[in-house]
Amino acid sequence: MQFEIDHEHQMVKDLVARFVREHMMPLEPAVLAREAEGGHLSLLPGEKAKLDAMSRELGLWGLDAPESMGGSDLPVVAMVGVNEEIGRTIVPYSLPPDTPNLRMLLEAASDAQRDRYLDPYARGETVSAIAISEPGAGGDPAMMTTRAERDGDGWILNGRKIWISRAEQADWTIVMAVTARAPGARPAISAFIVDRGTPGFKIERRIPMLGGHSTYEIVLEDCRVAGSQLLGVEGEGFAPMQTRLSSRRVQMAAWCIGRAQRALDMICEYAPQRRTFGSTLADRQAIQWWVADAATRIHACRLMTYDAAARIDAGQQARTQVSMIKVFATEMAWDVIDRAMQTFGAMGMTKEMPLQMMANETRLMRIYEGPSEVHRWVIARDLLGLKRQQ
Numbered sequence: 001m002q003f004e005i006d007h008e009h010q011m012v013k014d015l016v017a018r019f020v021r022e023h024m025m026p027l028e029p030a031v032l033a034r035e036a037e038g039g040h041l042s043l044l045p046g047e048k049a050k051l052d053a054m055s056r057e058l059g060l061w062g063l064d065a066p067e068s069m070g071g072s073d074l075p076v077v078a079m080v081g082v083n084e085e086i087g088r089t090i091v092p093y094s095l096p097p098d099t100p101n102l103r104m105l106l107e108a109a110s111d112a113q114r115d116r117y118l119d120p121y122a123r124g125e126t127v128s129a130i131a132i133s134e135p136g137a138g139g140d141p142a143m144m145t146t147r148a149e150r151d152g153d154g155w156i157l158n159g160r161k162i163w164i165s166r167a168e169q170a171d172w173t174i175v176m177a178v179t180a181r182a183p184g185a186r187p188a189i190s191a192f193i194v195d196r197g198t199p200g201f202k203i204e205r206r207i208p209m210l211g212g213h214s215t216y217e218i219v220l221e222d223c224r225v226a227g228s229q230l231l232g233v234e235g236e237g238f239a240p241m242q243t244r245l246s247s248r249r250v251q252m253a254a255w256c257i258g259r260a261q262r263a264l265d266m267i268c269e270y271a272p273q274r275r276t277f278g279s280t281l282a283d284r285q286a287i288q289w290w291v292a293d294a295a296t297r298i299h300a301c302r303l304m305t306y307d308a309a310a311r312i313d314a315g316q317q318a319r320t321q322v323s324m325i326k327v328f329a330t331e332m333a334w335d336v337i338d339r340a341m342q343t344f345g346a347m348g349m350t351k352e353m354p355l356q357m358m359a360n361e362t363r364l365m366r367i368y369e370g371p372s373e374v375h376r377w378v379i380a381r382d383l384l385g386l387k388r389q390q
Contacts, residue, residue, distance in 0.1 A: 002310075003303070005077060005078065005081055005306070006078075009074070009075075009077065009078035009081060010081070012063070012072075012074065012078060012081070012082060013078075013081035013082060013084070013085060015058060015059075015060070016060065016081075016082050016085040016086065016095075017085040017088075019054065019055060019058060019060060019085075020085050020086060020088055020089050023050075023051060023054050023055075024051065024089045024091040024093060025088075025089050025091070027043070027047055027091050028089060028090060028091055028354055029352075030047075031043065031090065031091055031092070032090070032351055032352065032353075032354065032357065035211070035212040035351070035357070036351040036352075039208065039212055040208075040212050040214070041090075041092050041211060041212030041213055041357070042092060042212075043091070043092060043093060048093065051093050052096075052124075055095055056124075059072070060095050061095060061096050061097075061123070061124045062096070062097065062122055062123065062124065063078075063079065063082060063095060064076075064078075064079050064099055064102070065097065065102060065122035065123075066106070066122065069118070069119055069122035069123065070122065070123055071122055075309075075313040076247075076250060076309040076310075076312045076313050077306060077309045077310055077313055079099065079250075079251070079254070079309070080250065080253075080254045080305050080306055080309045081254075082095070082254075083251050083254035083255055083258070084254045084255070084257045084258040084261070084302075085258060086255065086258065087254060087255030087256065087257065087258025087259050087262075088258040088259065088261065088262045089262075089354075090354045090357040090358060090361065096123075096124025097121050097122055097123075097124055097128075098128065099247050099248075099251055100130075100244040100245070100247040100248040100251070101121070101128045101129075101130060101174065101244060102118075102121065102122060103243050103244055103247045104130075104174065104191075104231075104240045104241065104243055104244035104247075105117060105118045105121065105231070106118070107232075107239075107240045107243050108191065108231050108232030108233075108237075108240040109231065109232075110228075112228060113193065113228075113231065117172060117193060126171040126172070127166060127169050127170050127171050128166070128170050128171065128172055128173065128174065129164055129165060129166045129167045129169075129170035129172075129173040129174070130164070130173065130174040130175075130176075130244065131161035131164050131167070131173055131174065131175045131176065131218060132161070132176045132241065133161065133162055133163045133164075134146060134159065134160060134161055134162060135160060135162050135217075138163070139370050139371060139374045141176075141186075141187075141189060141238065141241075142186050142187060144176065144177070144178050144187060144189065145159055145178070146158065146159025146160065146161065146175070146176070146177045146178065146220065147159060147177060147178050147179075148177035148178070148179050148190060148192060149179075151224065153226070153227045154224055154225055154226045154227050154229075155192060155224070155225050155226075155227065155229070155230065156222055156223065156224050157175060157177055157192065157194070157200070157220040157222075157223040157224075157225065158220055158221060158222060158223070159177065159219075159220050160204075160217065160218070160219050160220070161175065161217065161218045161220070162207075162215070162216075162217045162218075163207070163215045163217075164215055164216045164217070164218060165214075165215055165216075167203055167215075167216035167218055168203055168206065168216060170196060171195070171196055172193050172194060172195050172196060173193075173194050173196075173201075173218075174191055174192070174193055174194075174231060175191070175192045175193075175194050175220070176189055176190075176191055176237060176241060177189070177190060177191075177192060178190075179234055179235055180235055188234075188235030188236075189235070189237045189238050189241070190230060190231075190232070190233075190234050190235055190236070190237040191230070191231035191232055191237035191240065191241065192225055192229050192230055192231060193225075193229045193231050194223065194225055194229065198223060198224075198225065199223065199224070200220060200221045200222045200223030200224065201218065201220060201223045202218060202219045202220075202221065203216055203217075203218050204216075204217045204218055204219045205217050209364060210360040210361075210363060210364055211356075211357050211360030211361050211364065212357075212360075213360075213361070213364065242319075245369055245370070246312070246318070246319070246322050248368075248369050249322050249323075249325070249326045249369050249370070250305065250308060250309055250312070250322060250325065252326065252329065252330070252365050252368070252369060253301065253304075253305045253308075253325040253326060253328075253329035253330075254305055254329075255365070256301070256329035256330055256332065256333035256362060256365065257298060257301055257302050257305065257329065257333070259333050259337060259358045259361070259362060260294065260297075260298050260301075260332060260333040260336040260337065261298055262354075262358070263294075263333075263336050263337045263339075263340035263355065263358065264291065264294045264295060264298065264336060264340070266340055266344075266355070267287070267290065267291060267294070267339070267340050267343050268291060270343060270344060271287050271291075271343060281343060287343060290339040290343070294335075294336040294339065297332045297335075297336070298332070298336070300328075301325065301328055301329050301332050304321070304324060304325050304328060304329075305325050305329065307321060308321040308322050308324075308325050319378070319382070320378070320379055320382045320383070323370075323375035323376075323378045323379050324375075324379060326369065326370065326372075326375050327372045327375045327376060327379075330362060330365045330366045330372065331366065331372065333358075333362045333365075334359070334362045334363060334366065337355060337358050337359045337362060338359065340355055341355050341356070341359065
């Protein structure tokens with residue numbers, strides 16, 4: 001049983017750690033100040049351009065994209081370490097391309113779609129989004145009402161989608177829609193690639209979220225797409241969508257490890273310096289237990305996440321394990337960051353420190369990609385041998 005990542009994967013992790021430390025973290029004060037003043041977490045165009053140039057120069061683009069597309073084809077196990085390091089900073093920057101949509105296209109895209117969408121996406125030349133949730137149909141795809149109906153050699157999409165990240169910046173969006181529905185059965189869900197500017201595809205509003213983040217609501221009104229925009233097999237969009245969701249959940253678990261580890265490091269650096277009532281905080285049993293519990297839970301979470309990643313790389317079923325880490329990682333990170341904020345006292349409540357932003361982002365992740373309650377249900381149902389409710 002292997003408990004350490006391969007040497008070459010450790011080298012990539014170390015390289016990403018240096019990139020985060022030397023190029024991303026120095027931007028934190030400016031990013032935090034802009035969010036405190038304007039309520040929006042963002043990079044200036046010049047800041048993003050510099051990060052793009054440096055990360056590309058270091059060979060950090062397309063880390064898990066296929067070699068045939070100019071990527072490094074790293075396994076999921078290696079990307080856990082990469083995303084743990086990215087998770088240590090609140091600077092809103094991702095190494096291109098975004099893994100989940102990449103995985104979905106790799107599984108479902110036709111040859112023509114690979115040329116038109118996947119190849120440039122793998123090279124980091126385009127931005128994508130995915131539209132799954134709907135008002136009244138969040139964690140339950142069976143409640144989806146957005147419809148796609150055949151129209152000659154194309155499709156007409158009608159419906160409403162919500163909680164979509166990057167919709168305004170996306171060059172194209174994967175839209176999930178019902179293509180058939182039978183009484184007593186789950187709806188047949190299909191995926192469609194909708195280009196920016198397609199008539200009938202309207203961004204209705206930007207929705208401000210915790211921590212300066214934003215999602216979007218879109219409306220599809222007689223939005224016509226060509227038959228070639230169907231992603232994968234008609235009525236079988238659920239499986240590649242689950243591949244995409246699993247990829248994001250593993251990614252989020254790794255981010256949570258990085259955030260929690262940074263919060264713990266901040267406690268360990270600050271507690272020996274801060275004196276109250278004649279002793280340092282490090283001398284207080286409460287702080288010592290917080291540190292011990294945090295280190296133990298981070299270690300457990302890291303092992304769980306690598307185990308889930310290894311299962312995915314081996315082609316094994318990992319649905320239960322992915323749900324486990326989605327719940328455990330987000331709740332663990334929330335608790336560790338909260339303890340760090342308590343350790344720093346009033347300073348921990350300020351927007352001058354990254355802790356409040358780390359807490360906000362972690363709180364969002366307890367809802368994104370399926371709330372904790374749904375994942376607990378998945379875990380229990382699988383262990384008890386219960387069939388999916390119709």
